[in-house]
Amino acid sequence: MSAYQLAQLNIATMKEPLESPSMADFVANLERINALAEASPGYIWRLQDEAGDATALRPFGDEVLVNLSVWRDVQALSDYVYKSAHTEMLKRRQEWFSKVSAAHMVLWWVPAGHRPSVVEAAERLALLRDQGASEDAFSFRQVFAAPNAPVAQPVE
Secondary structure (H helix, E strand, C coil): CCCEEEEEEEEEEECCCCCCHHHHHHHHHHHHHHHHHHHCCCEEEECCCCCCCCCCCCCCCCCEEEEEEEECCHHHHHHHHHHCCHHHHHHCHHHHECCCCCCCEEEEEEECCCCCCHHHHHHHHHHHHHHCCECCEEECCECCCCCCCCCCCCCC
16 A cells, blocks of 8 residues: 555636536436445545535535545546546536636645545645746646655666
8 A cells, every 4th residue: 555645636617607507417426426436446534524425515605616636546536537428528617617727637645544624735736826836836737646645666
């Protein structure tokens, strides 16, 4: 077992309030997609409120939904995001959420067993936005290895 796990935050600005008819299909699929995540290999934890999701938690503003979770590694999260039924929702995100120019997703390594706070996650997103990808805040486009991962030696 690794001494580190992958934390991820993604935020999305809703085009309409969550209770609006245009968001109904998104809301109707939340429980199914959350259950899919929880059943996925490598899933460890996700931020949720009493209702079982995080839609009532609005630390980034009234129109911004937050998703914060911890996974075994980048591959496990990537498989869930891009190789499961989650892709159905991903393909439809423009129906429900505004396009953003700044980074809206960040990945970083946490010690195994650590559950990141929303404040910590916001700091990592700000770091990525301000300084670009680094070992402290990165994305799927430029992944950094966990701190304890073996470094590949060049072949001579």
